[in-house]
Amino acid sequence: MGTRAAIFGATGQLGTELVKVFRGRGDELLCLSRADVDITDAASVERALAAFDPDVVINSAAYNQVDVAEREPQAAFQVNALAVRNIAIACRQIGARMVHYSTDYVFDGAAERPYTEDDPVRPLGAYGLSKLAGEFAARAYLDGVLILRVCGVFGPGGQRTARGNFIETMLRLGGSGQTVRVVQDSTAAPTPAPAIAERTAQLLDRNATGIFHCCGGTPITWFDFAAMIFRLSGLNVELRPSTEREHRTPARRPKYSAMSNAKMEAAGVAPMPDLEEAVSGYLSATGRI
Numbered sequence: 001m002g003t004r005a006a007i008f009g010a011t012g013q014l015g016t017e018l019v020k021v022f023r024g025r026g027d028e029l030l031c032l033s034r035a036d037v038d039i040t041d042a043a044s045v046e047r048a049l050a051a052f053d054p055d056v057v058i059n060s061a062a063y064n065q066v067d068v069a070e071r072e073p074q075a076a077f078q079v080n081a082l083a084v085r086n087i088a089i090a091c092r093q094i095g096a097r098m099v100h101y102s103t104d105y106v107f108d109g110a111a112e113r114p115y116t117e118d119d120p121v122r123p124l125g126a127y128g129l130s131k132l133a134g135e136f137a138a139r140a141y142l143d144g145v146l147i148l149r150v151c152g153v154f155g156p157g158g159q160r161t162a163r164g165n166f167i168e169t170m171l172r173l174g175g176s177g178q179t180v181r182v183v184q185d186s187t188a189a190p191t192p193a194p195a196i197a198e199r200t201a202q203l204l205d206r207n208a209t210g211i212f213h214c215c216g217g218t219p220i221t222w223f224d225f226a227a228m229i230f231r232l233s234g235l236n237v238e239l240r241p242s243t244e245r246e247h248r249t250p251a252r253r254p255k256y257s258a259m260s261n262a263k264m265e266a267a268g269v270a271p272m273p274d275l276e277e278a279v280s281g282y283l284s285a286t287g288r289i
């Protein structure tokens with residue numbers, strides 16, 4: 001008999017891929033968008049989960065507007081921390097396992113090598129702080145929660161979500177004919193959403209619990225990532241390097257936020273795909289090449 005899985009954030013970039021992967025495994029799914037259940041409403045969360053009685057609850061819903069969060073930190077906390085508590089409490093009531101996603105923004109970016117799960121956390125702003133509080137909220141109410149920290153997510157669903165992703169932003173700017181400036185002094189490890197969804201299933205199959213880093217295997221500056229996107233999409237764009245100092249944003253961001261996947265791989269999970277292959281896959285899935 002397949003697993004019964006409830007997925008919050010089912011229409012987001014990652015949620016779309018989770019639905020594909022878990023449906024492909026023959027699991028019985030309850031796919032919830034914000035229109036179905038607002039996770040900040042504890043009673044709605046509890047009602048939906050009690051009625052479906054899932055074995056596992058996967059929360060890919062989040063407040064992801066890093067800069068806006070500096071203006072409205074309460075909104076970020078409502079979704080990324082207090083609503084995670086709502087879900088964890090409901091999971092405990094029905095005895096369901098919980099999977100939750102966090103971020104590289106729990107780190108301050110001072111490292112010069114990929115962060116491990118044992119590295120100390122120090123978020124630099126409201127978004128990172130709210131996501132870190134979400135990690136604590138899930139673990140406060142459940143012993144066996146599985147948390148995957150991801151970074152710079154890109155999935156084909158981002159072509160139609162309000163927030164999109166870095167590839168969509170680059171394709172839009174690049175297609176407008178203007179010179180595109182991208183920061184060269186900030187390094188991350190962009191992560192393909194389809195690979196996160198597959199690794200989530202693999203970790204669940206291994207009964208993994210605790211925090212796992214699950215990010216693209218290639219640390220790369222945002223400038224180099226933009227150059228890769230333009231090269232692979234065949235767009236001829238005038239791309240210029242910029243710096244965080246020139247490109248001030250309301251939120252501070254970690255300068256270096258690649259994370260090591262070693263713990264996940266040691267658990268027997270497949271290494272993350274090559275970044276170029278993942279970007280080509282994205283461009284092809286969204287009809288760009």
Ligand SMILES: NC(=O)c1ccc[n+]([C@@H]2O[C@H](COP(=O)([O-])OP(=O)(O)OC[C@H]3O[C@@H](n4cnc5c(N)ncnc54)[C@H](OP(=O)(O)O)[C@@H]3O)[C@@H](O)[C@H]2O)c1
Nearest residue numbers: 009011012013014034038039061062101103150151152153
């Ligand atoms: N995107 C990134 O670059 C990135 C980086 C690091 C970590 N992460 C983490 O990765 C996970 C997946 O992110 P993603 O890229 O898939 O994000 P996404 O595409 O923005 O999807 C998030 C989903 O959550 C929904 N949502 C927001 N508030 C909600 C609420 N109150 N109740 C119910 N649903 C709500 C959104 O619905 P609406 O569209 O209606 O708002 C959206 O469908 C999140 O935990 C995120 O924090 C993402």
